[in-house]
Amino acid sequence: MMSDDIAHPPVRLRATSSVPVSSKHALARVNKFLDDFQARSTPSKGSDTSITAQLQKLSKALELECIRQSK
Numbered sequence: 001m002m003s004d005d006i007a008h009p010p011v012r013l014r015a016t017s018s019v020p021v022s023s024k025h026a027l028a029r030v031n032k033f034l035d036d037f038q039a040r041s042t043p044s045k046g047s048d049t050s051i052t053a054q055l056q057k058l059s060k061a062l063e064l065e066c067i068r069q070s071k
Contacts (some may be wrong), residue, residue: 017069023069027062 021029034055041052 023062023065027059027066029060030055030062 034052037055038052
């Protein structure tokens with residue numbers, strides 16, 4: 001029997017356009033998304049903590065970038 005992961009590869013997303021944003025704006029958007037995501041993902045729902053960890057790393061990197069740009 002084949003696993004569903006093998007039978008159904010992950011969806012591939014392709015950007016059709018892009019708009020540059022500042023690190024400060026990106027940080028605000030990531031933090032808002034992270035807050036919303038954490039509010040929806042409770043441990044009782046079996047949430048995937050790796051997603052949260054990656055978003056927190058991105059947030060920290062953007063925060064450091066904002067600090068570096070302000071000097």
